[in-house]
Amino acid sequence: MRTASLAVGLAAALLGPLAIPSRAAPPPRIEGQALPGSPTGRPGDPARGRAIVVDRTRGLCLLCHSGPFPDQPFQGDLSPSLAGAGSRHSPGELRLRIVDGRVLNPDTIMPSYGRRDGLVRVGEAWRNRPILAPDEIEDVVAFLATLRD
């Protein structure tokens, strides 16, 4: 509860922009460092999540991160390894980090996968859409949660 007022502020800042379908019932609430609760109302699929994470045109994650992916050559070294991400973070923390890491670190280089506002000169093909759709983000969260050490 110590972070309640911070959470309210952050949630307010996030509400409009979040790429959450309007039919998804309660609006997302940031609690502490987490965005708990799947906005799609169904659990993500870890296998689909893995496919997104290693795909250099969808998740783009391995451009910056490395991780326990022996089948993937050419992993990035710009950021922490994804190995053990599921031990270090709850699903809610992972979700917030992916939807909008700027909430936690305004200077982060990690793109906010669930936001489409606050961006400059986005190319025509990508305009007004987030990098990943809410159900794809849920799949990625479900997969990261399996990365335990």
Added chain:
Amino acid sequence: MRASLVVAVLALAGLLGPPGRAADGRRSDAEAMSPALRAMQQDDAANPGMLSVLDGEALWSAKAGGAGRSCADCHGDATVSMKGVAARHPAWDAGRGSAVDLAGRIALCRTERQDAAPLPPESPDRLALTTYVAHQSRGMPIAPPDDSGLRETRARGRTLFTTRIGQLNLSCATCHDDLAGRRLGGTPIPQGHPVGYPLYRLEWQATGSLQRRLRNCMTGVRAEPYPFDAPELVALEAYLMERAAGLAMETPAVRP
């Protein structure tokens, strides 16, 4: 005595050490390449960019347009008159009140002095002439001119360089100032010095301009690239040349 003074002056100018490396850590991105690629760049017989240089040399003395004049008719021997020209472009064009890069200058000579059909961006002839002229500065230090108009242009370029853009929300500076030397996927991020343009890029299987490279980086972060010859691209070029001042020109360079 004299010798040590010369050494000190050279060191101050950042000219000591391997060519293309400055005392402050700035270096040509050729230095991070594999030995095989470096050898390809250094051997004129193996460097595919030399084909553009040869094409450009032929175009230099070919009469063209309504004026029936060649570049050589006005500028004479390029190996003399064009030495150092690329190292000080983009330059300020007082008549137009704007900065002009080398390819833009050549395109202007083409339409205004030769009265010939325009040379579109990235057309083989424009690339060939630009590569030939820039080749005359190979080995010379980049020497951006001091000019108030250019200073403003460079400031605009610097702002563009440091502004986050695109769906991935990254700036040029994120990668080329903060993360140079680290790996983006498998690719080492270069410092991004424009020392070798136009250059031959294996990925393109062709010679291409600095503007083509800049547009690639913009598309890479899912930003809308500025059109060729846009003032924003010239401003970025002007800033990049200032950022690379003192590094040696390499045209035609070879890059992966």
